[in-house]
Amino acid sequence: MLDTKYIRENFEEAERRLSTRGGSSFLEGFKALDQKRLMLLKESESLKALRNSVSEEISRIRDKSEAQEKILEMRSVSAKIKELDEMLKKLDEELGLFLLSVPNLPHPDTPIGASEADNVEIRRWGKFPEFSFAPKPHWEIGENLRILDFECGAKLTGARFTLYRGAGARLERALINFMLDLHTDEHGYTEVLPPFMVNRESMTGTGQLPKFEEDLFKMTDPDYFLIPTAEVPLTNMHRNEILKRSDLPLSYVAYTPCFRREAGSYGKDTRGLIRQHQFNKVELVKFTHPSDSEAELEKLTLHAEKVLQLLELPYRVVGLCSGDIGFSASTTYDIEVWLPSQNCYREISSCSSFGDFQARRAGIRFREQEKSKPEFVHTINGSGLAVGRTLVAILENCQQEDGTVIIPSQLRKYMGGTEKIC
RNA sequence: GGAGAGAUGGCCGAGUAGGUCGAAGGCGCUCGCCUGCUAAGCGAGUAUACUGGGAAACCGGUAUCGAGGGUUCGAAUCCCUCUCUCUCCGCCA
Numbered sequence: 001m002l003d004t005k006y007i008r009e010n011f012e013e014a015e016r017r018l019s020t021r022g023g024s025s026f027l028e029g030f031k032a033l034d035q036k037r038l039m040l041l042k043e044s045e046s047l048k049a050l051r052n053s054v055s056e057e058i059s060r061i062r063d064k065s066e067a068q069e070k071i072l073e074m075r076s077v078s079a080k081i082k083e084l085d086e087m088l089k090k091l092d093e094e095l096g097l098f099l100l101s102v103p104n105l106p107h108p109d110t111p112i113g114a115s116e117a118d119n120v121e122i123r124r125w126g127k128f129p130e131f132s133f134a135p136k137p138h139w140e141i142g143e144n145l146r147i148l149d150f151e152c153g154a155k156l157t158g159a160r161f162t163l164y165r166g167a168g169a170r171l172e173r174a175l176i177n178f179m180l181d182l183h184t185d186e187h188g189y190t191e192v193l194p195p196f197m198v199n200r201e202s203m204t205g206t207g208q209l210p211k212f213e214e215d216l217f218k219m220t221d222p223d224y225f226l227i228p229t230a231e232v233p234l235t236n237m238h239r240n241e242i243l244k245r246s247d248l249p250l251s252y253v254a255y256t257p258c259f260r261r262e263a264g265s266y267g268k269d270t271r272g273l274i275r276q277h278q279f280n281k282v283e284l285v286k287f288t289h290p291s292d293s294e295a296e297l298e299k300l301t302l303h304a305e306k307v308l309q310l311l312e313l314p315y316r317v318v319g320l321c322s323g324d325i326g327f328s329a330s331t332t333y334d335i336e337v338w339l340p341s342q343n344c345y346r347e348i349s350s351c352s353s354f355g356d357f358q359a360r361r362a363g364i365r366f367r368e369q370e371k372s373k374p375e376f377v378h379t380i381n382g383s384g385l386a387v388g389r390t391l392v393a394i395l396e397n398c399q400q401e402d403g404t405v406i407i408p409s410q411l412r413k414y415m416g417g418t419e420k421i422c
Numbered sequence: 423g424g425a426g427a428g429a430u431g432g433c434c435g436a437g438u439a440g441g442u443c444g445a446a447g448g449c450g451c452u453c454g455c456c457u458g459c460u461a462a463g464c465g466a467g468u469a470u471a472c473u474g475g476g477a478a479a480c481c482g483g484u485a486u487c488g489a490g491g492g493u494u495c496g497a498a499u500c501c502c503u504c505u506c507u508c509u510c511c512g513c514c515a
Contacts, residue, residue, distance in 0.1 A: 074495040
Protein backbone atom coordinates (compact mmCIF):
# COMPACT_ATOMS: atom_id res chain seq x y z
CA MET A 1 0.00 0.00 0.00
CA LEU A 2 1.19 3.49 -0.79
CA ASP A 3 1.26 6.21 1.82
CA THR A 4 -1.91 8.32 1.61
CA LYS A 5 -0.02 11.45 2.53
CA TYR A 6 2.56 10.79 -0.13
CA ILE A 7 -0.14 10.46 -2.79
CA ARG A 8 -1.95 13.53 -1.52
CA GLU A 9 1.19 15.66 -1.60
CA ASN A 10 2.91 14.21 -4.68
CA PHE A 11 0.01 13.26 -6.84
CA GLU A 12 1.61 13.97 -10.23
CA GLU A 13 4.80 12.16 -9.36
CA ALA A 14 2.92 9.12 -8.09
CA GLU A 15 0.83 8.98 -11.24
CA ARG A 16 3.90 9.27 -13.44
CA ARG A 17 5.79 6.52 -11.66
CA LEU A 18 2.82 4.18 -11.63
CA SER A 19 2.17 4.79 -15.31
CA THR A 20 5.46 3.08 -16.18
CA ARG A 21 3.73 -0.18 -15.24
CA GLY A 22 1.42 0.31 -18.19
CA GLY A 23 -2.35 0.24 -18.20
CA SER A 24 -4.73 2.97 -17.23
CA SER A 25 -4.43 5.54 -14.47
CA PHE A 26 -4.15 3.87 -11.09
CA LEU A 27 -5.02 6.93 -9.04
CA GLU A 28 -8.12 8.13 -10.82
CA GLY A 29 -10.74 9.13 -8.29
CA PHE A 30 -8.39 9.33 -5.33
CA LYS A 31 -8.51 13.08 -4.85
CA ALA A 32 -12.29 13.31 -4.69
CA LEU A 33 -12.56 10.41 -2.25
CA ASP A 34 -9.78 11.71 -0.06
CA GLN A 35 -11.13 15.24 0.14
CA LYS A 36 -14.64 14.12 0.91
CA ARG A 37 -13.35 11.87 3.65
CA LEU A 38 -11.36 14.66 5.26
CA MET A 39 -14.36 16.95 5.21
CA LEU A 40 -16.64 14.44 6.90
CA LEU A 41 -13.95 13.49 9.38
CA LYS A 42 -13.48 17.06 10.45
CA GLU A 43 -17.19 17.60 10.92
CA SER A 44 -17.72 14.40 12.86
CA GLU A 45 -14.75 15.00 15.11
CA SER A 46 -15.72 18.52 16.03
CA LEU A 47 -19.20 17.32 16.99
CA LYS A 48 -17.65 14.59 19.09
CA ALA A 49 -15.48 17.17 20.83
CA LEU A 50 -18.60 19.14 21.62
CA ARG A 51 -20.41 16.08 22.91
CA ASN A 52 -17.49 15.08 25.10
CA SER A 53 -17.25 18.45 26.76
CA VAL A 54 -20.99 18.83 27.31
CA SER A 55 -21.24 15.30 28.67
CA GLU A 56 -18.62 16.20 31.18
CA GLU A 57 -20.64 19.25 32.20
CA ILE A 58 -23.71 17.08 32.61
CA SER A 59 -21.80 14.79 34.90
CA ARG A 60 -21.04 17.68 37.20
CA ILE A 61 -24.64 18.88 37.46
CA ARG A 62 -26.19 17.44 40.62
CA ASP A 63 -29.78 18.23 39.85
CA LYS A 64 -30.64 16.16 36.79
CA SER A 65 -33.61 18.31 35.86
CA GLU A 66 -31.21 21.16 35.18
CA ALA A 67 -29.32 18.98 32.75
CA GLN A 68 -32.37 18.05 30.78
CA GLU A 69 -31.90 20.72 28.16
CA LYS A 70 -28.31 19.72 27.49
CA ILE A 71 -29.23 16.08 27.35
CA LEU A 72 -31.83 16.73 24.70
CA GLU A 73 -29.38 18.83 22.74
CA MET A 74 -26.74 16.13 22.87
CA ARG A 75 -29.25 13.54 21.83
CA SER A 76 -29.59 15.26 18.48
CA VAL A 77 -25.84 15.83 18.24
CA SER A 78 -25.32 12.11 18.73
CA ALA A 79 -27.82 11.34 16.03
CA LYS A 80 -25.95 13.61 13.66
CA ILE A 81 -22.64 12.01 14.58
CA LYS A 82 -24.06 8.59 13.90
CA GLU A 83 -25.22 9.71 10.49
CA LEU A 84 -21.83 11.21 9.63
CA ASP A 85 -19.96 8.18 10.89
CA GLU A 86 -22.00 5.87 8.73
CA MET A 87 -21.09 7.88 5.65
CA LEU A 88 -17.51 8.05 6.81
CA LYS A 89 -17.33 4.31 7.31
CA LYS A 90 -18.49 3.69 3.77
CA LEU A 91 -15.96 6.16 2.42
CA ASP A 92 -13.19 4.63 4.50
CA GLU A 93 -13.99 1.23 3.12
CA GLU A 94 -14.07 2.56 -0.39
CA LEU A 95 -10.80 4.42 0.02
CA GLY A 96 -9.21 1.43 1.75
CA LEU A 97 -10.17 -0.90 -1.07
CA PHE A 98 -8.96 1.67 -3.56
CA LEU A 99 -5.57 1.99 -1.89
CA LEU A 100 -5.19 -1.78 -1.54
CA SER A 101 -5.67 -2.07 -5.29
CA VAL A 102 -2.95 0.41 -6.24
CA PRO A 103 0.33 -1.34 -7.08
CA ASN A 104 3.72 -0.36 -5.68
CA LEU A 105 5.82 2.38 -7.22
CA PRO A 106 8.59 0.88 -9.35
CA HIS A 107 12.02 1.70 -7.94
CA PRO A 108 13.70 4.61 -9.76
CA ASP A 109 16.40 2.20 -10.98
CA THR A 110 13.91 -0.27 -12.43
CA PRO A 111 14.29 -0.15 -16.21
CA ILE A 112 11.27 1.38 -17.92
CA GLY A 113 9.58 -1.00 -20.28
CA ALA A 114 6.29 -2.44 -21.39
CA SER A 115 6.86 -6.18 -21.24
CA GLU A 116 9.18 -9.08 -20.71
CA ALA A 117 10.98 -8.05 -23.91
CA ASP A 118 12.33 -4.96 -22.15
CA ASN A 119 13.94 -6.83 -19.26
CA VAL A 120 17.67 -6.40 -18.90
CA GLU A 121 20.15 -9.23 -18.62
CA ILE A 122 22.54 -8.51 -15.76
CA ARG A 123 24.89 -11.48 -15.66
CA ARG A 124 25.39 -15.06 -16.76
CA TRP A 125 26.99 -17.97 -14.98
CA GLY A 126 28.05 -21.45 -16.03
CA LYS A 127 28.67 -23.31 -19.22
CA PHE A 128 25.97 -24.90 -21.32
CA PRO A 129 26.24 -28.68 -21.36
CA GLU A 130 27.26 -30.10 -24.71
CA PHE A 131 25.37 -33.02 -26.09
CA SER A 132 26.33 -35.42 -28.83
CA PHE A 133 22.63 -36.23 -29.15
CA ALA A 134 19.36 -34.31 -29.14
CA PRO A 135 18.61 -33.50 -25.49
CA LYS A 136 15.21 -34.72 -24.37
CA PRO A 137 12.65 -32.68 -22.48
CA HIS A 138 12.44 -33.52 -18.78
CA TRP A 139 9.02 -35.14 -19.06
CA GLU A 140 10.38 -37.75 -21.43
CA ILE A 141 13.41 -38.36 -19.26
CA GLY A 142 11.23 -38.59 -16.17
CA GLU A 143 8.69 -40.92 -17.71
CA ASN A 144 11.34 -43.18 -19.21
CA LEU A 145 13.05 -43.50 -15.84
CA ARG A 146 9.64 -44.01 -14.20
CA ILE A 147 10.34 -41.25 -11.69
CA LEU A 148 7.66 -38.81 -12.88
CA ASP A 149 4.08 -39.94 -13.48
CA PHE A 150 1.95 -37.25 -15.04
CA GLU A 151 -0.93 -39.58 -15.84
CA CYS A 152 -1.19 -40.70 -12.27
CA GLY A 153 -1.20 -37.11 -11.05
CA ALA A 154 -4.04 -36.38 -13.45
CA LYS A 155 -5.92 -39.45 -12.27
CA LEU A 156 -5.57 -38.55 -8.62
CA THR A 157 -6.42 -34.92 -9.01
CA GLY A 158 -6.37 -33.37 -12.47
CA ALA A 159 -4.27 -31.52 -14.97
CA ARG A 160 -1.09 -29.89 -13.67
CA PHE A 161 -0.63 -32.36 -10.83
CA THR A 162 2.19 -34.87 -10.88
CA LEU A 163 3.18 -37.91 -8.90
CA TYR A 164 6.88 -38.41 -8.21
CA ARG A 165 8.11 -41.93 -7.68
CA GLY A 166 11.25 -43.60 -6.36
CA ALA A 167 14.42 -41.68 -7.18
CA GLY A 168 12.27 -38.79 -8.42
CA ALA A 169 10.59 -38.34 -5.06
CA ARG A 170 13.95 -38.78 -3.37
CA LEU A 171 15.56 -36.18 -5.63
CA GLU A 172 12.87 -33.62 -4.85
CA ARG A 173 13.32 -34.25 -1.12
CA ALA A 174 17.11 -34.12 -1.49
CA LEU A 175 16.87 -30.72 -3.17
CA ILE A 176 14.65 -29.37 -0.40
CA ASN A 177 17.07 -30.52 2.28
CA PHE A 178 20.09 -29.33 0.34
CA MET A 179 18.63 -25.85 -0.09
CA LEU A 180 17.47 -25.56 3.52
CA ASP A 181 20.85 -26.66 4.83
CA LEU A 182 22.68 -24.22 2.59
CA HIS A 183 20.59 -21.23 3.60
CA THR A 184 20.54 -22.00 7.29
CA ASP A 185 24.13 -23.20 7.73
CA GLU A 186 25.94 -20.99 5.23
CA HIS A 187 23.73 -17.95 4.77
CA GLY A 188 22.37 -17.47 8.26
CA TYR A 189 18.64 -17.80 7.67
CA THR A 190 16.31 -19.08 10.37
CA GLU A 191 14.32 -22.09 9.25
CA VAL A 192 10.56 -21.90 9.59
CA LEU A 193 7.87 -24.44 8.88
CA PRO A 194 4.68 -22.39 8.60
CA PRO A 195 1.03 -23.29 8.04
CA PHE A 196 0.24 -23.96 4.39
CA MET A 197 -3.11 -22.23 4.71
CA VAL A 198 -3.55 -18.65 5.79
CA ASN A 199 -6.41 -16.29 6.46
CA ARG A 200 -7.59 -13.30 4.47
CA GLU A 201 -5.63 -10.76 6.49
CA SER A 202 -2.36 -12.51 5.70
CA MET A 203 -3.16 -12.62 1.99
CA THR A 204 -3.96 -8.92 2.10
CA GLY A 205 -0.76 -8.12 3.97
CA THR A 206 1.49 -9.35 1.19
CA GLY A 207 -0.72 -8.10 -1.65
CA GLN A 208 -2.39 -11.24 -3.06
CA LEU A 209 -5.73 -9.85 -1.92
CA PRO A 210 -8.00 -8.10 -2.65
CA LYS A 211 -6.99 -8.04 -6.31
CA PHE A 212 -5.86 -11.55 -7.16
CA GLU A 213 -8.31 -13.86 -5.45
CA GLU A 214 -8.90 -15.78 -8.68
CA ASP A 215 -5.26 -16.93 -8.63
CA LEU A 216 -5.70 -18.63 -5.26
CA PHE A 217 -7.14 -21.90 -4.06
CA LYS A 218 -9.55 -21.12 -1.28
CA MET A 219 -11.38 -22.96 1.44
CA THR A 220 -14.91 -21.90 2.03
CA ASP A 221 -15.81 -23.18 5.44
CA PRO A 222 -13.24 -21.39 7.34
CA ASP A 223 -12.35 -18.57 4.99
CA TYR A 224 -8.77 -19.76 4.40
CA PHE A 225 -6.48 -19.88 1.40
CA LEU A 226 -3.78 -22.32 0.35
CA ILE A 227 -0.56 -20.35 0.15
CA PRO A 228 0.73 -19.57 -3.36
CA THR A 229 4.19 -19.01 -1.86
CA ALA A 230 5.80 -19.12 1.59
CA GLU A 231 6.30 -15.39 1.22
CA VAL A 232 2.79 -15.04 2.61
CA PRO A 233 3.15 -16.80 5.96
CA LEU A 234 6.77 -15.70 6.41
CA THR A 235 6.11 -12.02 5.82
CA ASN A 236 2.96 -12.08 7.91
CA MET A 237 4.78 -13.64 10.85
CA HIS A 238 5.48 -10.11 12.01
CA ARG A 239 2.22 -8.51 10.94
CA ASN A 240 1.23 -5.70 13.32
CA GLU A 241 4.46 -5.90 15.25
CA ILE A 242 7.14 -3.41 16.13
CA LEU A 243 10.49 -5.12 15.62
CA LYS A 244 13.66 -4.34 17.49
CA ARG A 245 16.11 -2.25 15.50
CA SER A 246 18.92 -4.50 16.65
CA ASP A 247 17.16 -7.59 15.29
CA LEU A 248 17.19 -6.27 11.72
CA PRO A 249 17.72 -7.68 9.25
CA LEU A 250 15.63 -10.74 10.09
CA SER A 251 16.17 -13.58 7.63
CA TYR A 252 13.88 -16.57 7.30
CA VAL A 253 13.87 -19.58 5.05
CA ALA A 254 11.01 -22.02 4.63
CA TYR A 255 10.17 -25.00 2.54
CA THR A 256 6.50 -25.19 1.61
CA PRO A 257 4.37 -26.51 -1.17
CA CYS A 258 2.78 -23.70 -3.17
CA PHE A 259 -0.69 -23.76 -4.68
CA ARG A 260 -1.69 -21.68 -7.66
CA ARG A 261 -4.77 -21.65 -9.83
CA GLU A 262 -2.78 -20.55 -12.88
CA ALA A 263 -5.91 -18.90 -14.17
CA GLY A 264 -5.30 -17.42 -17.57
CA SER A 265 -2.36 -19.65 -18.44
CA TYR A 266 -4.34 -22.34 -20.25
CA GLY A 267 -2.24 -23.85 -22.96
CA LYS A 268 1.05 -22.60 -21.52
CA ASP A 269 3.58 -25.23 -20.47
CA THR A 270 0.95 -27.92 -20.45
CA ARG A 271 3.52 -30.69 -20.49
CA GLY A 272 5.91 -31.41 -17.71
CA LEU A 273 6.62 -29.90 -14.35
CA ILE A 274 7.16 -26.28 -15.31
CA ARG A 275 3.69 -25.04 -14.45
CA GLN A 276 1.85 -26.99 -11.77
CA HIS A 277 -1.04 -26.23 -9.46
CA GLN A 278 1.05 -27.59 -6.62
CA PHE A 279 4.81 -27.28 -6.45
CA ASN A 280 7.52 -27.17 -3.83
CA LYS A 281 9.58 -24.12 -3.13
CA VAL A 282 12.21 -23.00 -0.66
CA GLU A 283 11.61 -19.35 0.02
CA LEU A 284 13.85 -16.65 1.47
CA VAL A 285 12.36 -13.65 3.26
CA LYS A 286 14.06 -10.69 4.90
CA PHE A 287 12.87 -7.81 7.02
CA THR A 288 15.37 -4.98 6.76
CA HIS A 289 16.07 -1.42 7.76
CA PRO A 290 15.02 0.87 4.88
CA SER A 291 18.58 1.96 4.24
CA ASP A 292 19.78 -1.66 3.93
CA SER A 293 17.15 -3.06 1.65
CA GLU A 294 18.98 -2.55 -1.62
CA ALA A 295 22.12 -4.26 -0.39
CA GLU A 296 20.09 -7.04 1.22
CA LEU A 297 18.28 -7.74 -2.04
CA GLU A 298 21.65 -8.17 -3.75
CA LYS A 299 22.74 -10.58 -1.01
CA LEU A 300 19.54 -12.55 -1.13
CA THR A 301 19.81 -12.90 -4.89
CA LEU A 302 23.35 -14.20 -4.54
CA HIS A 303 22.13 -16.70 -1.94
CA ALA A 304 19.62 -18.05 -4.44
CA GLU A 305 22.27 -18.12 -7.18
CA LYS A 306 24.56 -20.09 -4.92
CA VAL A 307 22.18 -23.04 -5.13
CA LEU A 308 22.56 -23.19 -8.90
CA GLN A 309 26.31 -22.72 -8.70
CA LEU A 310 26.69 -25.64 -6.31
CA LEU A 311 24.49 -27.75 -8.55
CA GLU A 312 26.55 -26.60 -11.55
CA LEU A 313 23.50 -25.48 -13.49
CA PRO A 314 23.99 -22.60 -15.94
CA TYR A 315 21.81 -19.57 -15.35
CA ARG A 316 21.45 -15.86 -15.89
CA VAL A 317 20.08 -13.00 -13.82
CA VAL A 318 17.61 -10.61 -15.37
CA GLY A 319 16.39 -7.25 -14.09
CA LEU A 320 12.67 -6.96 -14.66
CA CYS A 321 11.37 -3.79 -16.27
CA SER A 322 8.57 -1.62 -14.91
CA GLY A 323 5.96 -3.32 -17.06
CA ASP A 324 6.91 -6.81 -15.89
CA ILE A 325 7.37 -6.48 -12.13
CA GLY A 326 4.67 -7.81 -9.83
CA PHE A 327 1.97 -5.81 -8.11
CA SER A 328 3.76 -5.43 -4.76
CA ALA A 329 7.34 -5.27 -6.04
CA SER A 330 9.54 -2.24 -6.43
CA THR A 331 12.58 -4.07 -7.80
CA THR A 332 12.75 -7.62 -9.12
CA TYR A 333 15.57 -9.84 -10.34
CA ASP A 334 14.62 -13.09 -11.98
CA ILE A 335 17.08 -15.95 -11.99
CA GLU A 336 16.64 -18.09 -15.07
CA VAL A 337 18.10 -21.54 -15.45
CA TRP A 338 19.22 -23.03 -18.74
CA LEU A 339 16.92 -25.71 -20.17
CA PRO A 340 18.62 -27.52 -23.07
CA SER A 341 15.45 -29.07 -24.48
CA GLN A 342 13.81 -25.68 -24.82
CA ASN A 343 17.09 -24.03 -25.82
CA CYS A 344 16.33 -21.10 -23.53
CA TYR A 345 16.47 -19.83 -19.99
CA ARG A 346 13.44 -20.33 -17.74
CA GLU A 347 12.61 -18.58 -14.50
CA ILE A 348 13.59 -20.54 -11.42
CA SER A 349 13.63 -17.75 -8.86
CA SER A 350 12.23 -14.28 -8.50
CA CYS A 351 13.90 -12.00 -5.98
CA SER A 352 12.13 -8.79 -5.10
CA SER A 353 12.32 -5.80 -2.87
CA PHE A 354 8.99 -4.34 -1.82
CA GLY A 355 10.18 -1.22 -0.07
CA ASP A 356 7.64 -0.45 2.65
CA PHE A 357 4.69 -1.51 0.49
CA GLN A 358 4.00 -4.80 2.26
CA ALA A 359 5.14 -3.47 5.62
CA ARG A 360 2.56 -0.70 5.44
CA ARG A 361 -0.21 -3.14 4.51
CA ALA A 362 0.80 -5.56 7.19
CA GLY A 363 1.84 -3.05 9.85
CA ILE A 364 5.44 -4.22 10.27
CA ARG A 365 7.56 -1.54 11.92
CA PHE A 366 10.65 -0.80 13.96
CA ARG A 367 11.95 2.13 15.99
CA GLU A 368 15.17 3.81 14.92
CA GLN A 369 15.75 4.73 18.55
CA GLU A 370 14.10 3.78 21.80
CA LYS A 371 11.86 6.82 21.78
CA SER A 372 11.43 7.51 18.13
CA LYS A 373 8.27 7.01 16.18
CA PRO A 374 7.84 3.60 14.60
CA GLU A 375 8.80 3.42 10.92
CA PHE A 376 7.97 0.74 8.40
CA VAL A 377 10.60 -1.89 7.66
CA HIS A 378 11.38 -3.00 4.14
CA THR A 379 10.57 -6.52 3.05
CA ILE A 380 12.46 -8.62 0.54
CA ASN A 381 11.93 -12.12 -0.70
CA GLY A 382 13.04 -14.58 -3.30
CA SER A 383 12.83 -18.21 -4.22
CA GLY A 384 15.83 -20.13 -3.16
CA LEU A 385 14.75 -22.01 -5.30
CA ALA A 386 11.64 -23.38 -6.95
CA VAL A 387 12.29 -27.06 -6.28
CA GLY A 388 10.31 -28.65 -9.12
CA ARG A 389 11.98 -26.46 -11.70
CA THR A 390 15.37 -27.24 -10.20
CA LEU A 391 14.63 -30.91 -10.63
CA VAL A 392 13.66 -30.18 -14.23
CA ALA A 393 16.97 -28.40 -14.79
CA ILE A 394 18.92 -31.31 -13.33
CA LEU A 395 17.12 -33.87 -15.47
CA GLU A 396 17.69 -31.86 -18.61
CA ASN A 397 21.23 -30.58 -18.04
CA CYS A 398 22.59 -33.79 -16.56
CA GLN A 399 20.95 -36.27 -18.92
CA GLN A 400 23.06 -38.86 -20.69
CA GLU A 401 22.65 -40.39 -24.09
CA ASP A 402 21.45 -43.67 -22.55
CA GLY A 403 18.60 -41.87 -20.77
CA THR A 404 20.18 -41.89 -17.34
CA VAL A 405 20.82 -38.78 -15.28
CA ILE A 406 24.01 -37.97 -13.36
CA ILE A 407 23.27 -36.43 -9.99
CA PRO A 408 25.27 -33.26 -9.22
CA SER A 409 28.01 -34.13 -6.77
CA GLN A 410 26.83 -31.76 -4.05
CA LEU A 411 23.51 -33.54 -3.94
CA ARG A 412 24.72 -37.11 -3.66
CA LYS A 413 24.94 -37.21 0.08
CA TYR A 414 21.27 -36.28 0.19
CA MET A 415 20.56 -39.16 -2.21
CA GLY A 416 22.15 -41.82 -0.04
CA GLY A 417 25.27 -41.68 -2.17
CA THR A 418 23.50 -42.36 -5.46
CA GLU A 419 25.45 -40.95 -8.39
CA LYS A 420 23.13 -41.68 -11.19
CA ILE A 421 19.43 -42.23 -11.77
CA CYS A 422 18.90 -45.16 -14.09
C1' G B 423 -18.21 -32.26 19.42
C1' G B 424 -19.71 -31.30 25.10
C1' A B 425 -18.76 -28.26 29.82
C1' G B 426 -16.40 -24.12 31.90
C1' A B 427 -12.88 -19.72 32.33
C1' G B 428 -10.77 -15.69 30.11
C1' A B 429 -9.15 -11.56 26.37
C1' U B 430 -7.02 -4.29 29.52
C1' G B 431 -0.87 -0.28 27.68
C1' G B 432 6.33 -3.49 26.20
C1' C B 433 5.10 -7.18 30.22
C1' C B 434 2.35 -8.35 34.80
C1' G B 435 -2.07 -6.68 36.77
C1' A B 436 -6.31 -3.26 39.12
C1' G B 437 -10.74 -1.46 37.51
C1' U B 438 -18.58 -4.07 36.82
C1' A B 439 -24.58 0.01 41.50
C1' G B 440 -21.95 3.55 33.64
C1' G B 441 -19.26 9.82 34.16
C1' U B 442 -13.51 13.28 36.77
C1' C B 443 -10.31 6.23 32.98
C1' G B 444 -5.73 6.56 27.76
C1' A B 445 -6.96 3.93 31.96
C1' A B 446 -4.38 2.60 39.48
C1' G B 447 -0.21 -0.21 40.96
C1' G B 448 4.13 -3.07 39.85
C1' C B 449 8.01 -4.55 36.46
C1' G B 450 10.77 -3.04 32.40
C1' C B 451 12.78 1.03 29.71
C1' U B 452 14.64 6.44 29.02
C1' C B 453 16.61 10.97 31.12
C1' G B 454 18.37 13.54 35.51
C1' C B 455 20.12 13.40 40.75
C1' C B 456 22.79 10.66 44.20
C1' U B 457 26.74 7.12 44.73
C1' G B 458 34.77 4.65 44.63
C1' C B 459 32.30 0.60 40.82
C1' U B 460 27.88 -2.35 40.87
C1' A B 461 23.39 -2.66 43.45
C1' A B 462 19.98 0.08 46.12
C1' G B 463 17.65 5.01 46.49
C1' C B 464 15.24 9.78 44.75
C1' G B 465 12.76 12.77 40.80
C1' A B 466 10.66 13.12 35.91
C1' G B 467 9.12 10.66 31.63
C1' U B 468 7.46 6.27 29.00
C1' A B 469 1.10 3.66 23.52
C1' U B 470 -0.67 3.93 18.53
C1' A B 471 -3.43 5.79 14.35
C1' C B 472 -5.89 9.65 11.98
C1' U B 473 -6.48 14.88 11.94
C1' G B 474 -5.65 20.59 12.72
C1' G B 475 -1.76 24.32 13.74
C1' G B 476 3.74 25.10 13.54
C1' A B 477 10.01 25.64 9.90
C1' A B 478 10.77 22.67 14.05
C1' A B 479 10.64 21.50 19.15
C1' C B 480 5.87 21.02 20.23
C1' C B 481 0.68 22.09 21.04
C1' G B 482 -4.73 20.92 20.13
C1' G B 483 -8.87 17.46 18.47
C1' U B 484 -10.77 12.45 17.62
C1' A B 485 -10.49 7.27 18.11
C1' U B 486 -8.55 2.82 20.38
C1' C B 487 -9.31 -1.57 27.15
C1' G B 488 -9.93 -8.98 21.50
C1' A B 489 -13.46 -7.56 16.85
C1' G B 490 -18.22 -5.72 15.32
C1' G B 491 -23.03 -3.89 16.63
C1' G B 492 -26.71 -1.97 20.43
C1' U B 493 -28.57 0.93 24.92
C1' U B 494 -27.19 6.02 26.90
C1' C B 495 -26.20 13.00 27.07
C1' G B 496 -21.95 9.71 28.36
C1' A B 497 -19.47 2.60 28.28
C1' A B 498 -13.17 -0.77 29.73
C1' U B 499 -17.65 -1.04 32.73
C1' C B 500 -24.72 -2.89 30.68
C1' C B 501 -26.90 -6.00 26.24
C1' C B 502 -26.18 -8.93 21.50
C1' U B 503 -23.02 -11.37 17.75
C1' C B 504 -18.29 -13.11 16.35
C1' U B 505 -13.01 -14.43 16.90
C1' C B 506 -9.10 -16.19 19.69
C1' U B 507 -6.75 -18.36 24.15
C1' C B 508 -6.83 -21.63 28.41
C1' U B 509 -8.86 -25.96 31.50
C1' C B 510 -11.69 -30.58 31.72
C1' C B 511 -14.34 -34.59 28.88
C1' G B 512 -14.92 -37.10 24.14
C1' C B 513 -12.61 -38.13 19.33
C1' C B 514 -8.22 -38.39 16.51
C1' A B 515 -2.63 -38.29 13.22
